[in-house]
Amino acid sequence: MAPPRVSVIIIVYNGETYLAEAIDSVLAQTWPDYELLVVDDGSDDGSRELTQSYVDAHPDRVRLLRHPGGVNRGMSATRNLGLTHAKGELVAFLDADDIWAPGKLAEQVAILDREPEAGMVYGRALIWHAWMPDSAEDDFVYDLGVEPDRLYRPPHLFHLQLKNVYQTPTSSGSLLRKSLVDGVGGFEAAFKGMFEDQVFYAKALLAAPTYVADAVWFKYRQHPQSATAESAAAGADDRARLRYLGWLSRYLAAQRADPQARQAVRSTIADLRLRMAKNVVRRLIGKAPR
Secondary structure: OOOOOEEEEEEEOOOHHHHHHHHHHHHOOOOOOEEEEEEEOOOOOOHHHHHHHHHHHOOOOEEEEEOHHHOOOOHHHHHHHHHHHOOOOEEEEEEOOOEEOOOHHHHHHHHHHHOOOOOEEEEEEEEEOOOOOOOOOOOEOOOOOOOOOEEEOOOHHHHHHHHOOOOOOOOOOEEEEHHHHHHOOOOOOOOOOOOHHHHHHHHHHHHOOEEEEEEEEEEEEOOOOOHHHHHHHOOOHHHHHHHHHHHHHHHHHHHOOOHHHHHHHHHHHHHHHHHHHHHHHHHHHHHOOO
16 A cells, blocks of 8 residues: 555543544544554553554554653653654644644645645644633634745744744744754653653744645643643753753754854843843742841
């Protein structure tokens, strides 16, 4: 049989609660020519058994992968394991707690076919609170920061990503050419959690033109057990971002990247360090005896 056009990769670690919805949203795609690789990262809940039920029901479509020994190796290494088994010329990722719109793959494949220079396409995410009936917050989308439905050449979107306030590529929302993924070396295994996707997408945005669409292709589930929510609750966001930016600065130096990109990263690091220092002072003042 000919290989599938698209490889879809879902990584999961103890994600049994939402995993079925994610898998069902892939199986509901109007684009027919894909494979689904669910890569377990050492779960000790029912994630593997749940996935196996889908493998049994769709043996020509769904595969379950694990690290040797069933160990936990973190998000980046787990995505890379999926990539080593991916047969498609195009690759899409979906987080185990998010869901796709039914036309996501069909519409993105059509864009990449129409835009041969593009290495990647992404659109908007719906920040999804309404899945909880008692949520006090409304769903919303972030500003793209650029005019949508057009192609952007490097490093324009890289600089946009550095601002950290706009919608930029995310693991559930993009479709990439496998040649681009392989060309930038996949994901960085040292990043096991926060910013693991941003490390990868920074490399991709510097390496190839990217098409930005106005469409909303996935729902980004908001819940307190997500990696993002847990990091925010622990007050760890700034430290994680500083680590990411430090890695990025070293990467750009090693790649002899555009001097403006390197300077932009250095300036972003300086601004973040200053903000972190001010926050420390505010906390100390707040604790000082009156």
